[in-house]
Amino acid sequence: MPEAEIVLSAQGLQKSFASPAGPLVVLRSVDLVVHASESVSIRGSSGSGKTTLLQLLGGLDTADAGEANFLLPGRGLVPARKNLGKGVGFVFQNYQLMPELNALENVLLAAQVAGRPAAAAEAQALLESVGLGGRLRHLPAQLSGGECQRVAIARALINRPSVLLADEPTGNLDEATGAEVMRLLLEVVAQRGTALVLVTHSREFAARTDRQWVLSNGVLSPA
Amino acid sequence: MVSILGVGLGVAALLVVQTVMNGFGEEHRLRIRESFGDCVVVARTPIEHPQDLLKALRADAAVASATPFSEGPALARQGDFSNVAYVRGIDPTDTGHPARKYVFAGGFDELDDGRVILGFGLARALRVQVGDKIEVWSPAMAERAEKGKAPLPAVFEVCALVRTGFTEVDDRAAFIPLRRFNQLWSMGDRVHGLTLRLKEPAQAYDVAARLNVGRPTLQFVPWQEIKKNFLEAIRFEKTMLFFLMFIITLVASFSIGSTLFSAVIRRSREVGVLVALGARRLQLVALFGLQGLLIGALGTSLGFLLTWLILAFREQILGSINSLFGNGDMVANVYQFSKVPLHYDASDFVVAAGFTLLVTTIAGLVPALWAAGRKPSEAMRDA
Incomplete structure (x- = not known):
């Protein structure tokens, strides 16, 4: 069976931050490859650099050295930093929804930013697929934490990314809701054939992914 | 909302002052013409x-x-x-x-x-x-x-x-x-001079120049020259007031800029999210520039409305101010006008609108450029 296409790759990623005590090294030459439709988890203690790694993978931050590339259909692997929002979708711990926009508008915003203004039907279908068909016109303030995160998942998927980067998506949710959101997330990406990189504290959630990694002392290694 | 109100008040202040000053100027010009004629013919010696x-x-x-x-x-x-x-x-x-x-x-x-x-x-x-x-x-x-x-x-x-x-x-x-x-x-x-009333008083300069030709003993003086210093003083007064009002509007515009800047900084997390979603710098600049333009447009419209309201009720407003401070009717006593004179000049409105739209758009663009230049990871950390 041929190996699946690479949708995300990182080579030699290094990142450090300035601190009063001198440079604080967070990542020391991290390499990572994610294949199409594959789910990968990255665990680590607080402050280990999981979120930083995810931001470098998605192009939200700049590495001191190394490079992160993701698959852009028709163009192959492209640098993440220069192609923000094009081939990856983000799910953040604190949802990062626009407070003035309702659920449908939040999902549509991502499509509009990507130059796809006529995606209302697709946005609605996505929200229905995450169980929010009856909450389309609700503002984030009128939704529960779990519902907000489901809106964020729909938003991350609206532009059909090759890979979805999820940063502690259940971090702000109670156990039951977190489990439900995780189930939904894994189900949706599996259905759509989207690769998933999941940053989490939870061994249980991590165990549900195809491959598990641990980030410790700036080094990424298989769990 | 506060920004729109600020712009509206600035525009209204500028236009009310300009329109009333235009009115005073027009009224004085009319009175000069009515008191002295559109053109006066004089000579070194009485005219035989x-x-x-x-x-x-x-x-x-x-x-x-x-x-x-x-x-x-x-x-x-x-x-x-x-x-x-x-x-x-x-x-x-x-x-x-x-x-x-x-x-x-x-x-x-x-x-x-x-x-x-x-x-x-x-x-x-x-x-x-x-x-x-x-x-x-x-x-x-x-x-x-x-x-x-x-x-x-x-x-x-x-x-x-x-x-x-x-x-x-x-x-x-x-x-x-x-x-x-x-x-x-x-x-x-013999007489000392002649008073001419012209069909087109605005053409007095040209007519006087033409009539002067071939009449070396006579001097045709257009009404604009009869009280030249007085008219210059009115024009200077208007220019100075425009300058002062311009500064007031500029201050108002800076406050709009600072409001927009605060708004952008407050929404820096959202700017970060937009960038993470793939928003290009140009899109963000357009978004916030348009916000500034919209504030400018709404503020200018509000300013026009306020101008009209203030000028429509100027007598009542002036009456209230006079009774509050115990002043007499200065317009009647000092200027001998039955009411505060007005003269709407379209160019004042065009200048005020153009200037306001320019400043508010820039006020929106500058913080947007700053926000769009940040890393999304930093912007989202500001939440």
Whole structure:
């Protein structure tokens, strides 16, 4: 069976931050490859650099050295930093929804930013697929934490990314809701054939992914 | 909302001041024309046989009417009160004479060889009203006295009072028939000058220049030159007020800029999310630039509305201010205007709108450029 296409790759990623005590090294030459439709988890203690790694993978931050590339259909692997929002979708711990926009508008915003203004039907279908068909016109303030995160998942998927980067998506949710959101997330990406990189504290959630990694002392290694 | 209100107030302040100043300017220009004519013809010496010149000027296509006048200082007296009067000999049958418009007591048509029309201030100085009599001594009478003849003053009954708003007219002017003036001043049939009313007063400069050609002994003076310093002062006043209002609007615009800047910083997390979603720098700049433009457009519209409201109710507003501070009606007492004059000038509105839209758009763009230049990871950490 041929190996699946690479949708995300990182080579030699290094990142450090300035601190009063001198440079604080967070990542020391991290390499990572994610294949199409594959789910990968990255665990680590607080402050280990999981979120930083995810931001470098998605192009939200700049590495001191190394490079992160993701698959852009028709163009192959492209640098993440220069192609923000094009081939990856983000799910953040604190949802990062626009407070003035309702659920449908939040999902549509991502499509509009990507130059796809006529995606209302697709946005609605996505929200229905995450169980929010009856909450389309609700503002984030009128939704529960779990519902907000489901809106964020729909938003991350609206532009059909090759890979979805999820940063502690259940971090702000109670156990039951977190489990439900995780189930939904894994189900949706599996259905759509989207690769998933999941940053989490939870061994249980991590165990549900195809491959598990641990980030410790700036080094990424298989769990 | 506060930003829109700020812009609206700035625009309204600018336009209200400009429109009222335009109104004062227009009103003063009108009064200068009505008091002195659209064009005055003067000469180094009195004009001999003015009938020929009058005939020629009346035949000119640009001239609506031409009337002769003579004028000179005289001593006016009533009982123990005396004053210098600037006597002007006019044609009592001139139905278009501007003094008619400013008569507020008595009647212009009562003017004859035994009657005089006085400026309001002069009448007050002499303590006379309509129906009272005054004595007038002309310089020609003084000459006669020097030759040993005992001159008797000319006696006139006051038939009307005028108030034009020009102090030098109201405090000095006395109008008598031209024929009577010429008798008292021993002028024969000569006159000191002619007053022209033009079909197009705005063309007075051109018409005067044309009429001056080939008439070396005469000088045609357009109304803009008659009170040039006064008109320049009004224009300067308007420019200075525009400058002051411009600064006020600029300050208002900076406050809008700072409001927008705060808004962008407050929403820096959202800007970060937009960037994470793939928003390009240009899209963010357009978004916030448009926000500034929208604030500018709504503020300008509000400013236009406020301008109209303030100017429509200006009398009530001024009345309230006057009663609050115990002032009299300055518009009537000082400027002799029945109400605050207005003159809407489209160019003022275009300039105010253009300037406001430019500043508010820039005020929106600058913080947007700053926000769009940040890393999304940093921006989202500001949450």
